[in-house]
Amino acid sequence: MLVLTRKLGEKIQIGEDISIVIMELKGKQVKLGIEAPSNIKVHREEIYQKIQDENIRASNTEITDLSDLEKLIDKK
């Protein structure tokens, strides 16, 4: 991993068309401004991780007969 130290307002350039600027430092939080072409996906890592976790949980369902589920809902 490449580790760089930057000051407030300074930038990191990645390739030709992606740049990241340090916008604000507040306690343990850093606000970053990211400029990138629209075809580059920028996500907070945790949303990816959360969706992945949710997918894995969903795939572990033991139910097979979905009419069971609808029946169960009717009862309630």
Next chain:
Amino acid sequence: MKIQTTKFGEMDIDEKKIITFTEPVLGFPDSKKFILLDNTNSLFKWLQSTEKKELAFVMMDPLQIMENYEVSVSNESIKDLNLSSIDKAVVLCIVNIANECASVTANLVGPVILNPEKMLAKQVVLLNSPYSLKHSILGNIQAAAAGGEK
């Protein structure tokens, strides 16, 4: 074509109905081929992997549980899915059924967008959306079912 599934045993499926994910469902990098098992009269459908017999997701139309549910699809995704128009896309969300149906939630943040004409699909991530990853649907289905009976 015959496929093996853990939940439904051996199935004979139409190869033309196999959906190819242009990007895998997050967490399942090796599974790109699925088939949608559409139960008539059911709110739910199964998205069954044609490659991994044990892999299947419960899916549903998010509009059944949330009126005015909106998905913004990037131009890149439209290109990826070879969609001639955004109106042609089918949006489904993954349903998470836990603890013998004690909890049933829909993931409204990571919907699956399907192009039924080309049988291409991908899971998209909605950034800054007002929706929940775990939208409880037990109450909503009850209401929808009650509404449907009238």
